[in-house]
Amino acid sequence: MNFRRCCWVFMLLALAIDGLAQKNRLSFEHLTSNEGLSQSNVLCILQDSRGFMWFGTQDGLNKYDGYEVKVYRRDPSNKNSLTNDYIRDITEDKYGNLWISTWGNGINKFDRKTERFTSFENDPKNPKTIASNFVNGIMTDHEGMIWMSTESGLIMLDPGSNKFTNYTHSIADPKSLSSNLTSVLLEDSRHNLWIGTSDDGVNMFDRKTKSFAHHRASATNKNSLAGNVVTALFEDSKGSIWVGTSGNGLSILDQSKGTFNNYTSNPNNSNSLPNNVVFSITEDFSGNIWIGTENGGVSVFDPASKTFHNYKQNTVEKNGLSSSSINKIYTDQKGNIWIGTYNAGINLVSRDITKFVHYKHLETENSLSHNNVLSILEDSKNRLWVATDGGGLNMLDRKTGVFTHYKHKDGNANTIAGNYVLTLAEDADHNIWLGTWGNGITVFNPDRNTYKHFRNDPKNAASIPGNNIWSIYKDRNNVMWIGTLEKGLARYDRSTNKFTSFTAENNNLSSNNVMAITEDAQGDLWIGTDGAGLNLLDRETGLFTQYLHHPTKNSLSDNGVNALYADKTGKLWIGTNEGLNCLDIHTNKFVNYHIADGLPNATIYGIVEDDKSNLWISTNKGLSRFDQLKKTFRNYEPSDGLQGNEFRQSYCKSRSGALYFGGINGFNEFFPDSLKETQYDPPLVLTDFLISNKRVPIGDDSTESPLKQSITETNELTLAYNHN
Numbered sequence: 001m002n003f004r005r006c007c008w009v010f011m012l013l014a015l016a017i018d019g020l021a022q023k024n025r026l027s028f029e030h031l032t033s034n035e036g037l038s039q040s041n042v043l044c045i046l047q048d049s050r051g052f053m054w055f056g057t058q059d060g061l062n063k064y065d066g067y068e069v070k071v072y073r074r075d076p077s078n079k080n081s082l083t084n085d086y087i088r089d090i091t092e093d094k095y096g097n098l099w100i101s102t103w104g105n106g107i108n109k110f111d112r113k114t115e116r117f118t119s120f121e122n123d124p125k126n127p128k129t130i131a132s133n134f135v136n137g138i139m140t141d142h143e144g145m146i147w148m149s150t151e152s153g154l155i156m157l158d159p160g161s162n163k164f165t166n167y168t169h170s171i172a173d174p175k176s177l178s179s180n181l182t183s184v185l186l187e188d189s190r191h192n193l194w195i196g197t198s199d200d201g202v203n204m205f206d207r208k209t210k211s212f213a214h215h216r217a218s219a220t221n222k223n224s225l226a227g228n229v230v231t232a233l234f235e236d237s238k239g240s241i242w243v244g245t246s247g248n249g250l251s252i253l254d255q256s257k258g259t260f261n262n263y264t265s266n267p268n269n270s271n272s273l274p275n276n277v278v279f280s281i282t283e284d285f286s287g288n289i290w291i292g293t294e295n296g297g298v299s300v301f302d303p304a305s306k307t308f309h310n311y312k313q314n315t316v317e318k319n320g321l322s323s324s325s326i327n328k329i330y331t332d333q334k335g336n337i338w339i340g341t342y343n344a345g346i347n348l349v350s351r352d353i354t355k356f357v358h359y360k361h362l363e364t365e366n367s368l369s370h371n372n373v374l375s376i377l378e379d380s381k382n383r384l385w386v387a388t389d390g391g392g393l394n395m396l397d398r399k400t401g402v403f404t405h406y407k408h409k410d411g412n413a414n415t416i417a418g419n420y421v422l423t424l425a426e427d428a429d430h431n432i433w434l435g436t437w438g439n440g441i442t443v444f445n446p447d448r449n450t451y452k453h454f455r456n457d458p459k460n461a462a463s464i465p466g467n468n469i470w471s472i473y474k475d476r477n478n479v480m481w482i483g484t485l486e487k488g489l490a491r492y493d494r495s496t497n498k499f500t501s502f503t504a505e506n507n508n509l510s511s512n513n514v515m516a517i518t519e520d521a522q523g524d525l526w527i528g529t530d531g532a533g534l535n536l537l538d539r540e541t542g543l544f545t546q547y548l549h550h551p552t553k554n555s556l557s558d559n560g561v562n563a564l565y566a567d568k569t570g571k572l573w574i575g576t577n578e579g580l581n582c583l584d585i586h587t588n589k590f591v592n593y594h595i596a597d598g599l600p601n602a603t604i605y606g607i608v609e610d611d612k613s614n615l616w617i618s619t620n621k622g623l624s625r626f627d628q629l630k631k632t633f634r635n636y637e638p639s640d641g642l643q644g645n646e647f648r649q650s651y652c653k654s655r656s657g658a659l660y661f662g663g664i665n666g667f668n669e670f671f672p673d674s675l676k677e678t679q680y681d682p683p684l685v686l687t688d689f690l691i692s693n694k695r696v697p698i699g700d701d702s703t704e705s706p707l708k709q710s711i712t713e714t715n716e717l718t719l720a721y722n723h724n
Helices: none
Strands: 029-031 042-047 053-057 060-064 069-072 087-092 098-102 107-111 116-120 135-140 146-150 153-158 163-167 182-187 193-197 202-206 211-215 230-235 241-245 250-254 259-263 278-283 289-293 298-302 307-311 326-331 337-341 346-349 357-359 373-378 384-388 393-397 402-406 421-426 432-436 441-445 450-454 469-474 480-484 489-493 498-502 514-519 525-529 534-538 543-547 561-566 572-576 579-584 589-593 604-609 615-619 622-627 632-636 647-653 659-663 666-670
Touching (some): 182 230, 193 230, 241 278, 469 514, 604 659
Parallel strands (some): 230 278, 373 421
Antiparallel strands (some): 042 053, 060 069, 146 153, 153 163, 193 202, 202 211, 241 250, 278 289, 298 307, 373 384, 384 393, 393 402, 480 489, 489 498, 534 543, 561 572, 572 579, 659 666
8 A cells, every 4th residue: 555646745755746437437546444544434534734634534533644644542541632533524724733523522623743632622511612512514714713513503713712602593583593403614715604504404604794694495496405404515616616415416506696506316327426415525626526425436527518427336446446435525735536435444546547547358348358458549430449469359439438349259250350459540441450460451341340351362472461460551542551470561452452562582671570650741651670670661663771770879779660650740750679769851860769868668669749749658667758849758657547557559649639558458548738747846744753763752841852842843953962
């Protein structure tokens, strides 16, 4: 278990870093009692101003620094400990103190300097004490006041004077609080205070008049609040107020109109709210609304399509959601989503992981047929085709995330020739060409569901020269070119249905193992080979010019060529087993880029150019973005959401600008513009202090400890000579 990239605190320094279909699959990391969490029922989450994550459970308070969990519990022998281990909510005041609400023993203030708790409990004999020991929610407003929702009304605490002010329901006052059973709190961007109740809707508090406006459910008004049992409040980035209810779904208040739009669960619609009990709401950095439900899991609401993408408990997968009962969802300062569950601890969704959509094989009928993805193609009708190593051909419905499978069936010519599909291309008649391992080529028309097969016939020189097909390419004249293993290059003539072969023996091709084919802006055809460099075809003579590696600065870096890409400026990019190369076709000089220049790995499998002229390069150690102007690389790895470190020669760019890269664990889809770098600068924080490998306790003037307050809050320290 390692969350180190997700928090931003230091002792040894931990730096941080769309039950829909697979398209919106998320990867969840887990923090449980096995990793030190005090208990698995997580009720509240807070990231403090120092970057620490705090989790309140039914049995203790937890501070997480990215490495370790520190647990705070009630100690009957210590008056400066928590008064109760049942933690309902947490807030931080403007001085950096934490305020913790408990169920049964009021609230506690945590002084982070001394790491001591000060308690505020109800004393029935003293009206100046807190009115209730059962505190549901706690928050700090813009003026620094502490507000509490309790079973005895709304309470405000002035932390400067420790004076409590109580707001309660009065039958005689229609503008009083609608109910004393207050549940959740929110201060919006206009500084309005919203109070949810457990039996009588939502209240908005007017600070000037000290009066409450009420929003209640009404059976005769479809634009009223969905239900009166309010369990969650949230304001989104557009200023709308979201209200979660217990049993009546979700309400969104348009403050300019004073009306609600309501969403409820529909069992016949998989893209509806999954459950009508909503416990928590947050928003991610892309404007999606995340909703935590009881027994319905996590739901991500897309405001543009007004659809819900749902995720339920999945214990089969290592990175599945660990529980469908969600108590709390929280967005941290970098945009990571933290999820507190009823019985399975913490789940974490990294912000960067949500940008890389990951498709892979699951134990479901409509998932990707095989995880080893060898080729990806978007056809002229915007269908996405995925070739696999043993699972045949897949077509992805990108709206639903459902895969349709096309597999070989013995004795049936109206299927693909084999399930080991190495390469894909589309011809001018909208047929999909499949190059297979050992079974030649299948030309498949998906609209007519017809299959035509080409296999080598040793007695026919005009047949395809070999049955192991590495690459297929359609040039600007709609001619199909085929690269084979050990049998060279072939050109297909549509009018005669015959193949013309180009080999090392007859045409000066440097090798008969053809890995990659492309055409540049001048219409020249380039051939990459396995171990014998790069070739340029002279179409008139049928002969090749060879470009090989030499121990000189301006030659090809390696003779193993895996990928070719001709960019829009006329440069040819070559991916080899020893780095990235750029060929100036006018000077015939190469510029080489290696690991020392910023590449994560020397083996290049794929090269694609995005809409901003950045090159995206797949390797054996993740994915890299190359800025052609700055000549810099930005590398991505599995922790960012990639299918894995190891990729294959499977990649494409869609018309929408999405990029696809396949590897040994499925494939990724992403929009490059969505991968914006965070503007958050993580704080540097010390979390522990040791002398002679022994932890130093916090002392006072009467002790010999050199540490007078928490090391996190200490700016300087004086040590004795024998402690240095």
